[in-house]
Amino acid sequence: MTAPRSNSLSARVRSDVAHNARVWNYWLGGTDCFPVDRAVGDQVTGMYPSIGEVARADRAFLGRAVRYLAGDAGIGQFLDIGTGLPTADNTHEVAQHTAPDARVVYVDNDPIVLAHARSLLTSSPEGATEYIEADARHPEQILRAAQPTLDLERPVAVMLLGILNFVLDTDEALRIVRTLMDAVPSGSYLVLTHPTLELGGEGNEAAMRFWNENATPPITARGRFEFAAFLAGLDVVEPGIVSCAHWRAAPGRAGAAVAQFGAVARKR
Numbered sequence: 001m002t003a004p005r006s007n008s009l010s011a012r013v014r015s016d017v018a019h020n021a022r023v024w025n026y027w028l029g030g031t032d033c034f035p036v037d038r039a040v041g042d043q044v045t046g047m048y049p050s051i052g053e054v055a056r057a058d059r060a061f062l063g064r065a066v067r068y069l070a071g072d073a074g075i076g077q078f079l080d081i082g083t084g085l086p087t088a089d090n091t092h093e094v095a096q097h098t099a100p101d102a103r104v105v106y107v108d109n110d111p112i113v114l115a116h117a118r119s120l121l122t123s124s125p126e127g128a129t130e131y132i133e134a135d136a137r138h139p140e141q142i143l144r145a146a147q148p149t150l151d152l153e154r155p156v157a158v159m160l161l162g163i164l165n166f167v168l169d170t171d172e173a174l175r176i177v178r179t180l181m182d183a184v185p186s187g188s189y190l191v192l193t194h195p196t197l198e199l200g201g202e203g204n205e206a207a208m209r210f211w212n213e214n215a216t217p218p219i220t221a222r223g224r225f226e227f228a229a230f231l232a233g234l235d236v237v238e239p240g241i242v243s244c245a246h247w248r249a250a251p252g253r254a255g256a257a258v259a260q261f262g263a264v265a266r267k268r
Contacts, residue, residue, distance in 0.1 A: 015034045015036065017036065017215065018034075018040035018215035018216070019110065019112070019215065019216055019217075020166070020215065020216070020219075021084050021085050021112055021113055022034065022037040023037045023040055023041045023044075023215065025084070025087065026038055027041055027051060027055040027056075028052075028055050028056065028059060030085065030087055032112065040215050043210060044207045044211060047203045047207040048201060048204050048206075048207035049203070050201055053255075053258050054260050057245035057258045058161060058162055058260055059087070060245070061161070061244040061245070061247055061262045062089070062159075062161055063089050064247060064249070065247070065264050066078070066091055066094040066098075066157075066159075068248065068264070069157045069189055070094070070095040070099040070102055071099070073157075073266075075102075075155055075188075076099055076103065076155075077103050077104075077150045077154060077156040078091055078092075078095055078103070078105070078156070078157045078159060079105050079107070079150060079156055079158050079159065080107065081158070081159065081180075082108060082160060082163030083106040083107060083131075084108065084110075084113065085112065085113055091106070092104040092106075092122070092123060092127070092129045096123065096124040096127050100125075100126040101124070101127050103127055103128040103129075103149055104129045104130070105129075105131075105132060105149050105150055106130070106132065107131075107132045107142050108131075109133060109135045114131075128149055130146075130149040132145045132146065136160070136163050136166075136176060139176050139179040143179075143180070152184055153185060155184065155185060155189070155267075156185075156189075157188065157189045157190075157191060158180050158181065158190050158191065160176075160191065160192050161191065161192070161193045162193050162194070162195070164176070164192070164194055165195050165219050165222070166217045166219055166220075168218060170226055170229075177230045181267055184267065185267070187267065189264060189267070190230070190234060190264070192230055192263050192264075193244045193260050193261060193262045194221075194222055194260065194261050195208075195222075195261075196221050196222060196223060196224070196227065197221045198224055199257050199258065201258070204221070204259050221259075222261075224261065227241060231265045233267075233268075234265035234266060234268070235266045235268060236263055236264070237263075241262075241263045242257075242261070242262060242263070243258050243259075243260060243261065244258065244262025245257055245258045245262075246262075247262045247263070
């Protein structure tokens with residue numbers, strides 16, 4: 001694993017406790033992880049063999065959603081909260097491939113992600129990319145910090161992929177979503193993915209329990225009713241709330257459903 005760039009950053013990185021960003025990177029085939037991350041990742045995979053498929057399906061959903069938004073929907077601004085470690089086809093790369101002048105702000109509070117921020121802070125000459133170190137539980141802080149890069153009087157795609165599942169209190173998670181969407185104008189979009197126990201996956205519940213006992217941050221699954229509540233008052237884009245593997249996937253390429261809801265919705 002690449003060493004963090006400063007002593008203060010190193011002090012914040014726990015190499016003895018598995019962390020979601022690093023384990024997720026491991027499931028995606030990355031190498032930015034410690035032995036404890038690989039050990040926990042392998043244990044979860046043993047209990048829930050399709051977890052790697054979930055990670056890959058979530059990443060593919062990001063690409064399809066951003067291409068749709070930057071293309072057909074004409075969105076030129078993206079607020080990506082819970083960025084995770086950079087990998088192939090990051091939000092700014094996908095968006096700026098379609099719309100070179102797209103502006104992207106990434107948000108994360110993981111020190112390992114911060115160590116790799118330079119990999120994210122690239123942009124087409126016409127567009128802009130910025131990184132904010134902040135916690136999703138503080139949406140007001142995120143919105144203030146994003147304003148130098150994003151014009152919040154113009155439509156923005158607010159992206160919360162696999163992040164609300166780390167906000168265990170549903171009322172707090174709803175408050176986060178509402179605060180963010182209240183701050184952006186009509187024509188903005190909300191993009192969500194979230195793990196669920198309602199789309200199958202034997203061992204999923206036990207794997208989550210193991211995770212919460214052995215890794216950080218703790219996670220929760222939510223059902224369709226709770227997931228739909230995040231989209232209340234918004235117009236959900238077809239095909240609606242589905243497994244993220246099936247959201248606008250090319251015919252014959254969707255593969256099996258994974259236990260992760262995905263949806264895109266437009267603010268009226």
